[in-house]
Amino acid sequence: MNSHIQVKNLNVFYGKSQALKNINLEIPRNQITVIMGPSGCGKTTLLKSFNRFIELDEMTRISGQVKVDEQDIYARDIDVTEVRKTIGLLSQRPYPLPMSIYENVAHGLRMHRMKKGKNEFDQAVQHYLQVAGLWDEVKDRLHEPATSLSIGQQQRLCLARGLAIEPEIILGDEPTSALDPISSQHIEKILMSLKKDYTIVVVTHILRQAKRLADYVIFMYLGEVVEAGTAQQIFEDPQMERTKGYLSGQF
Amino acid sequence: MYHNSTNNQQHTESQSEGRFSRPSIPSRINHERRARKVFFFITLTPIILLVGIIIALVIRTWPILEKYPLKELLLGTVWKPQKGLFGFFPFISGTLWVTLVGIIIAVPPCIFTAIYLSEYARQITRTIAKPLLDLLAAIPSVVYGVWGLVAIVPLIGNHISPFLGKYLGFIPLFSSENPTGYSILAGGIVLAVMIAPFIISIIFEVLSTVPKGVREANLALGATRWQTVHAVVLPKVIPGIGAGIVLGATRALGETMAVLMVAGNVVQVPVSIFDAAYPLPALIANNYGEMMSIPLYDAALMGAALLLLIVILLFNIISNLILKGILKRSWG
Numbered sequence: 153m154n155s156h157i158q159v160k161n162l163n164v165f166y167g168k169s170q171a172l173k174n175i176n177l178e179i180p181r182n183q184i185t186v187i188m189g190p191s192g193c194g195k196t197t198l199l200k201s202f203n204r205f206i207e208l209d210e211m212t213r214i215s216g217q218v219k220v221d222e223q224d225i226y227a228r229d230i231d232v233t234e235v236r237k238t239i240g241l242l243s244q245r246p247y248p249l250p251m252s253i254y255e256n257v258a259h260g261l262r263m264h265r266m267k268k269g270k271n272e273f274d275q276a277v278q279h280y281l282q283v284a285g286l287w288d289e290v291k292d293r294l295h296e297p298a299t300s301l302s303i304g305q306q307q308r309l310c311l312a313r314g315l316a317i318e319p320e321i322i323l324g325d326e327p328t329s330a331l332d333p334i335s336s337q338h339i340e341k342i343l344m345s346l347k348k349d350y351t352i353v354v355v356t357h358i359l360r361q362a363k364r365l366a367d368y369v370i371f372m373y374l375g376e377v378v379e380a381g382t383a384q385q386i387f388e389d390p391q392m393e394r395t396k397g398y399l400s401g402q403f
Numbered sequence: 404m405y406h407n408s409t410n411n412q413q414h415t416e417s418q419s420e421g422r423f424s425r426p427s428i429p430s431r432i433n434h435e436r437r438a439r440k441v442f443f444f445i446t447l448t449p450i451i452l453l454v455g456i457i458i459a460l461v462i463r464t465w466p467i468l469e470k471y472p473l474k475e476l477l478l479g480t481v482w483k484p485q486k487g488l489f490g491f492f493p494f495i496s497g498t499l500w501v502t503l504v505g506i507i508i509a510v511p512p513c514i515f516t517a518i519y520l521s522e523y524a525r526q527i528t529r530t531i532a533k534p535l536l537d538l539l540a541a542i543p544s545v546v547y548g549v550w551g552l553v554a555i556v557p558l559i560g561n562h563i564s565p566f567l568g569k570y571l572g573f574i575p576l577f578s579s580e581n582p583t584g585y586s587i588l589a590g591g592i593v594l595a596v597m598i599a600p601f602i603i604s605i606i607f608e609v610l611s612t613v614p615k616g617v618r619e620a621n622l623a624l625g626a627t628r629w630q631t632v633h634a635v636v637l638p639k640v641i642p643g644i645g646a647g648i649v650l651g652a653t654r655a656l657g658e659t660m661a662v663l664m665v666a667g668n669v670v671q672v673p674v675s676i677f678d679a680a681y682p683l684p685a686l687i688a689n690n691y692g693e694m695m696s697i698p699l700y701d702a703a704l705m706g707a708a709l710l711l712l713i714v715i716l717l718f719n720i721i722s723n724l725i726l727k728g729i730l731k732r733s734w735g
């Protein structure tokens with residue numbers, strides 16, 4: 153397997169309680185990986201350890217390795233802002249920055265000095281809003297505050313904002329759970345169209361969504377990875393009892 | 404269940420008895436009505452008190468308001484009660500000076516402290532800082548006054564004033580003809596320390612209305628902590644500072660004891676921060692009860708109290724409005 157992220161012996165503690173237990177994983181490049189499992193099993197924690205959000209909480213301890221393209225992102229000489237630039241995050245509910253729609257997309261470009269001059273910015277903003285399927289809806293109101301958008305639109309704006317800084321990996325923590333069905337479908341479609349260029353890792357509770365999206369599936373339970381494999385393997389021929397149970401709706 | 408029973412009570416209240424034969428219900432309703440009335444009046448007491456005070460002050464001030472035009476009282480610079488001259492301007496300007504200097508000194512460090520506490524400090528620092536600030540706010544002002552007398556007044560008299568006078572004395576603001584150290588600056592410094600805990604708390608509170616998710620959204624884009632403060636927190640700081648300043652000013656305007664002890668209390672319109680000042684509260688505190696045989700003196704002091712009360716009420720209302728506006732505005 154051509155893996156983009158490799159996790160080796162990863163342990164995460166919140167204070168004294170262990171949220172992730174000796175995780176070993178590989179996440180395939182340019183595919184959609186879906187992480188599933190019952191509530192509290194550590195899905196969010198795993199995702200947060202991929203972009204080093206785990207260290208925002210003072211109480212956490214982490215050991216083991218998370219390698220992106222063979223480079224351990226927790227190594228001493230690694231710049232955390234570079235890690236997060238490479239690995240974008242789409243959170244559970246949209247949090248637009250307190251600025252205009254336009255500025256939300258331009259903000260990251262400006263922060264990382266990726267574009268110069270109004271023209272380059274305009275083009276980039278338009279491009280990523282188009283990728284996120286939002287351009288037609290907002291092109292006449294680019295300078296209105298981002299909070300004036302609907303929740304579904306806000307989530308697509310957040311996607312455009314994340315894509316604009318040209319990450320290689322996109323993480324999504326139940327990115328559709330706050331959205332209505334139409335907006336959810338929209339996000340799903342965009343994610344599908346993005347996977348040729350990006351490695352995507354999505355947490356979801358919705359089995360049908362997982363089946364629609366997944367190329368690769370990770371099933372977790374109580375802080376451990378129970379089973380991981382291609383969508384076909386996991387959905388059609390799961391090996392472990394817990395996986396079978398979860399898939400048949402026993403949890 | 405609970406819902407039902409309240410409904411029933413309302414029914415009996417409007418339809419009188421009859422449907423419910425249990426005799427205890429009407430008496431319970433009466434009881435409840437009475438209790439509600441009592442609570443209502445207890446809650447109303449402060450408002451009644453305030454209105455009462457204002458009315459009393461207006462009545463007692465009336466004689467002087469009748470005799471002199473308001474403009475003359477507010478802008479007159481001569482205060483010679485024996486000769487019937489009641490110019491409040493020295494006291495008004497003294498109050499404004501001390502308050503302004505206090506706020507100018509207090510606000511910048513308060514902004515940094517609040518940002519530090521809300522954005523950078525570890526949880527443990529925050530848990531320690533909060534009660535510490537409350538403690539500072541609870542120290543009696545006479546203690547701050549003593550500190551001002553012992554530490555600040557000599558420091559200004561012996562060092563700051565001669566030094567600044569020497570190099571910046573050509574600017575009226577820093578010229579010094581008062582070698583004592585009892586000055587606007589001394590009052591301002593003491594005030595600044597006294598109002599700092601309030602200003603820090605207010606700004607901190609305003610900053611904590613920024614959802615964690617917004618900060619994380621920016622961090623997820625590869626922003627540094629400072630870039631995040633800059634992009635998502637600072638836009639909120641400005642209204643917070645506004646509220647902080649107004650609230651700080653409210654406290655500073657009315658502060659009596661500490662300022663009275665260090666500001667010098669000379670009746671004059673100050674021009675330099677090293678001049679002595681005589682703020683309104685000090686005027687009232689120092690003179691009420693003395694020389695009351697002088698005609699209209701009583702009315703003049705009551706007028707000072709009324710003026711102070713009105714100004715502080717206004718500031719209070721403004722700061723409340725600002726804060727409510729900020730705290731209510733959600734992030735969408």
Ligand SMILES: Nc1ncnc2c1ncn2[C@@H]1O[C@H](COP(=O)(O)OP(=O)(O)OP(=O)(O)O)[C@@H](O)[C@H]1O
Binds near residue numbers: 167194196198
């Ligand atoms: N900040 C925290 N402090 C302490 N414990 C935490 C913290 N965050 C998560 N945990 C604990 O770690 C475990 C894993 O949590 P996590 O949020 O990763 O689960 P999850 O699989 O994402 O659940 P859900 O499906 O409900 O989102 C849980 O037992 C949770 O209680």
Ligand SMILES: [Mg+2]
Binds near residue numbers: 195196197325
């Ligand atoms: Mg979660």
